[in-house]
Amino acid sequence: MNRNNEFQELKKELEETPFELEYSISKAISRVKKQKRYDLFWKTPLITLGSVLIIFISAVNLFPKVALAMSDVPLLKYLIIAVSFDPSLRLAVEHDYYQVLGERQTQGDVSATVDYMIVDAGRISLFFHVDAPVKEGIYSFELLNDDGTPFSAGIFYDTGYVSGELESITIEFLEKAVTIPTDFTFHLTVNSDPNFKSSMEVSSDQISPAPSQNSPVSNSTQDTAEFEHSFTFRIHTDQSFRQTVATYPINQYVTISNQKIYLEQLDIYPTKTGLSLSCDKDNGAVVYNLNVYFKDENGKLYKNPTNGVTATLDSEANNINSIYFASSYFSTSKHITMYITGINIIPKEKLYGEIDYEHKTITNLPENIMIDTMTLKDDTLTFTLKGYREKASNAYEMIHSRYWDETDQLYSFGSWSTGVNDSSDYFTSTYKIPDFSKHQYRIKWGYAPTIHLDTPIEIQVK
Amino acid sequence: MNRSEDKFIIQMDAMKQQLYRIAFLYLKNESSALEAVDETIYLSYKNLKKLREPQFFKTWVTRILINVCKKELRHKKKEELLEVLPEQGHEDYDSLPLKEAISKLPGELQLIINLRYFNDYTLAETAKILKLPQGTVATRQRKALSLLRLELEVE
Incomplete structure (x- = not known):
């Protein structure tokens, strides 16, 4: 073929762009607004500690030029845009996999409407909006079983809403033995204080038996009872949704970097895919991450989600025991192949680091991590770790959220701040330890550089 | 939604396909x-x-994209830094x-072909994005077209 003709053909070929591009702008704006709303930046693979329930809060701003009508259930297009950040949720909505709730309650000049719900055997996503006489405010919520006990145990966020815009809450059920409730209560408290300033604190009362002296317990509620409005919704989950999952056994062992790993099964839900695995207890290192993706026969890739839970660790918070990916549930593909391309391991003897203030260091410092600053003031140690971003725009947990003293007393970093400079290859995380002089403390490392495999391991799953 | 956000959305909507083409030619796969x-x-x-x-919004965004792509390639350790333009036998590209x-061209030449001929950036825009004198861009553009045996307008 004539070279110039080849050029014209190639140019024509490039005119087709993927469908996902349509959501790039809304995703980006949503991401920036979410960061502005919260003072704490947290974009990281979220490794949980094997809790039964993890609540992941995703507050999503609407992109379209027209805000929701005051009295209408949002048009479906707003739901589609609201889930644009999650390819799996978007596909679910496009395949009509959602429940319309459309229940509205009003108190004075504030209304709350629960609009939609997406449920499968591993997840509940609720979509609601608040209409208030203020532009934005904060809300908190509780989710209660039929007997009145909370099933959203552990982590509550005070998070923000924008009046008239669709917000979402997602509850991920990570233990297979836990079943999605048939009915539950969604209790929502909305604050419409016109003097609201954006802030966020994490509170937890589910840390293990040791007292968590370093955990702030109070919520960020202000003394503004007159602006608080409480709403209670009774939600029913349709059986056809809540038991939906397709399971494919794998039952294979792989050995990577001398670590033996058992790949158990793949669970494909409409909203996510979960890979269950376990690591041999005789391994010389803890495996805290595997780089895995899936591909179908059409070449479509299924990777870790960019929001929400991407993996869980075992009950000792050491080895990875499940990894999550975008869902292929609505795909017409007949075959799926798993590719393992890398692993992150920490030798067991280097798992913990002793804090040495005198030398401004922590022992067993992993590669790619350095101590940026370490200061002691009023007996509170503040230290900043600097980590190399292996992948553009990624930050990760360099240490676990818990630490110990020489008596093995357990503490928790109630909160920490992470800073990212977009033009830098590094990011920082700053932690505080009060009463530093009273004990010798050790932290647990949560990072090691990725060991990339020269040849990915391929396993046909489906 | 405010006015500056509106404007950003309109400008970016007009550019997004072009940005994708640049990134696709640079990174060579859809998901990246x-x-x-x-x-x-x-x-x-x-x-x-x-x-x-604000009048340079397009070149500013394109420069950001190229930096993002370069960073991605660095992480994949596939990028070859262009220090000297190596001489390639013409027959290498011909066959x-x-x-x-195009993918075998040195990085800077690839970028110029990518921007100029697959995404219709002017010589001035390309020079601004790459922070090169226009004359240098023109020279490298001629070289790239010659290597590829492409007879396209040089401007």
């Missing part, structure tokens, strides 16, 4: 290109106030399909 575009739009929106000359021949 999509990720690069997502990251570029995010960085552009986040740093919009730093753009002092290859055009797409493959």
Whole structure:
């Protein structure tokens, strides 16, 4: 073929762009607004500690030029845009996999409407909006079983809403033995204080038996009872949704970097895919991450989600025991192949680091991590770790959220701040330890550089 | 939604396919290109106030995209830094399909072909994005076209 003709053909070929591009702008704006709303930046693979329930809060701003009508259930297009950040949720909505709730309650000049719900055997996503006489405010919520006990145990966020815009809450059920409730209560408290300033604190009362002296317990509620409005919704989950999952056994062992790993099964839900695995207890290192993706026969890739839970660790918070990916549930593909391309391991003897203030260091410092600053003031140690971003725009947990003293007393970093400079290859995380002089403390490392495999391991799953 | 956000959306909507094509030619796969575009739009929106000359929005965003793509390649350790333009036998490119021949060009030449001929950037725009004199861009453009045996307008 004539070279110039080849050029014209190639140019024509490039005119087709993927469908996902349509959501790039809304995703980006949503991401920036979410960061502005919260003072704490947290974009990281979220490794949980094997809790039964993890609540992941995703507050999503609407992109379209027209805000929701005051009295209408949002048009479906707003739901589609609201889930644009999650390819799996978007596909679910496009395949009509959602429940319309459309229940509205009003108190004075504030209304709350629960609009939609997406449920499968591993997840509940609720979509609601608040209409208030203020532009934005904060809300908190509780989710209660039929007997009145909370099933959203552990982590509550005070998070923000924008009046008239669709917000979402997602509850991920990570233990297979836990079943999605048939009915539950969604209790929502909305604050419409016109003097609201954006802030966020994490509170937890589910840390293990040791007292968590370093955990702030109070919520960020202000003394503004007159602006608080409480709403209670009774939600029913349709059986056809809540038991939906397709399971494919794998039952294979792989050995990577001398670590033996058992790949158990793949669970494909409409909203996510979960890979269950376990690591041999005789391994010389803890495996805290595997780089895995899936591909179908059409070449479509299924990777870790960019929001929400991407993996869980075992009950000792050491080895990875499940990894999550975008869902292929609505795909017409007949075959799926798993590719393992890398692993992150920490030798067991280097798992913990002793804090040495005198030398401004922590022992067993992993590669790619350095101590940026370490200061002691009023007996509170503040230290900043600097980590190399292996992948553009990624930050990760360099240490676990818990630490110990020489008596093995357990503490928790109630909160920490992470800073990212977009033009830098590094990011920082700053932690505080009060009463530093009273004990010798050790932290647990949560990072090691990725060991990339020269040849990915391929396993046909489906 | 405010006015500056409106304007950003309109401008970015007009550019997004072009950004994808640039990223796709640079990174050579769809998912990496999509990720690069997502990251570029995010960085552009986040740093919009730093753009002092709004008339250069297009070149500013394109430069961000190229930096994002370069960073991605660095992480994949596939990028070859262009220090000296190596001499290649003309027959090397001649025998290859055009797409493959372009991918074998030195990085800077690839970028120029990518921007100028697959995405219709002017010589001036390309020079501004790459922070090169226009004369240098023109020279390298001629060299790239010669290597590829393409007879296209030089401007």
